[in-house]
Amino acid sequence: MMNSNPYPLVSVIIPAYNAQEFISQTIDSILAQTYSNIEIIVVDDGSVDRTSQIVHGYRDRVRYYYQNNSGGCAVPRNVGIKNSFGELLCFNDADDLMVPDRLEMQVNFLLRHPAVGLVFSDYRNFSDKKNFLNTHFETCPNLQRYLNGENEIIIDNACPYLARENFGIASSFLMRRILLLKEPSFDPSLKSSEDFNFYYRLARHTSVGVINKVGMMRRLHTFNMSSNTEKMMSECIRSYRLLLESEPDSQARYFLRRFIACFWSNLSYYNTEHGRYKIALQQERKALYANFSMTRLYLFFKGSTRIILMKLGFYKPRLS
Incomplete structure (x- = not known):
């Protein structure tokens, strides 16, 4: 049976390890997206807490895969890629939250710009104790000069910009699946900075879009790898x-x-x-x-x- 939905399927891939404290908030923020043609894939990287029970509580709204602990996010993200069906892919850490219109604005951007294979939106850090005043883009002076007050831009050769000022993270970009023909996976040997390494390599093969609007909230807490x-x-x-x-x-x-x-x-x-x-x-x-x-x-x-x-x-x- 042919898919009658004119909008592309987005696969949202969530690597999770001992994520019982936050993963329901993360999944709920994805289910609340204004863009509805999505599949959610959780890859459990050997959790020993209640992550599995919580995810299974969502039944057919979330697909769940379990694997032995790999020590990082690269391997579970790669497992998610292999088990996904979406024309578009994004990655969301198990403690980060999507803003309700994040996917809608990024999908619409790619639909309007077929030559762009990768699009980033802004994000804001938060914790249980505070919301940070500045968004990430606001801490990137070179990107701000390039944006020059525009709501969105396209960068044809983005690698020098990313090398100078990393304006993304794993949870802030949406990509076309076709780019996997050029760069098929995250580097499994990297236990941190694997996200930058991946989307930098992707940017070698495509123009990159930047949307000057917050699309997600990155949670900072004691137990995430960034600490x-x-x-x-x-x-x-x-x-x-x-x-x-x-x-x-x-x-x-x-x-x-x-x-x-x-x-x-x-x-x-x-x-x-x-x-x-x-x-x-x-x-x-x-x-x-x-x-x-x-x-x-x-x-x-x-x-x-x-x-x-x-x-x-x-x-x-x-x-x-």
């Missing part, structure tokens, strides 16, 4: 290095190297605060080698001096 600072930065370095190895655009390569240097410098600061001075000095050197410049050389001497002074006892680390 593990050291692990996140280490994986970001690896993710950006993998992209750098295959990036032909000189401008994008420059910005990727600059971010790699920043991540090394941030790791150095983190380890200095934890009293791991030898490791911190090594990481300052890696920051310098990653993107040598006079500015980076100044930051190297400034950071190294701070580490030495703390080691000699002139300053005390905040953490031990």
Whole structure:
């Protein structure tokens, strides 16, 4: 029987691990979308809490798959892709919330712009204690200059823009399935920054749309992966290095190297605060080698001096 719905099916893929506290709110926000031609797929990455029971309570409105724990979001997202049927795909973390018209505005954008294969909307961070004042796009000055007050834009060569200023996350973009012919999956070896790595690779093959409107709310809490600072930065370095190895655009390569240097410098600061001075000095050197410049050389001497002074006892680390 032919599908009589003129609007494309959107597959919403949710990787979940011990998500009992938030997953019902997430699913409810997706079911409340003004765009109704959707399928919801939850891939349980080895949860040991009540995630399975909660998801099964939605019966035929949600498809559920279970797998042994993979240690990250890449593998469950890939399982979701393989079991999806939508012409369009999006990914929503198990603790993030969709704004009611998020899918409608992104689908309409792709319908109006057939040459665009990937579209991002803005998002706002929130937690149980506060709603953050600024949206993510408002913290991206280069994107703001490019938007120049417009409600939406199309970027034909988006990789230099993404390399300079990451304006997306996994839960903020919608993509065409046909792009999987070029980039079929998230990198399963990455345990963090796998989302940036994936949509950066997608952007090499298509124009990218940007909608200057909040489409989702990203929840910040103690147990999400973004809170593990050291692990996140280490994986970001690896993710950006993998992209750098295959990036032909000189401008994008420059910005990727600059971010790699920043991540090394941030790791150095983190380890200095934890009293791991030898490791911190090594990481300052890696920051310098990653993107040598006079500015980076100044930051190297400034950071190294701070580490030495703390080691000699002139300053005390905040953490031990």
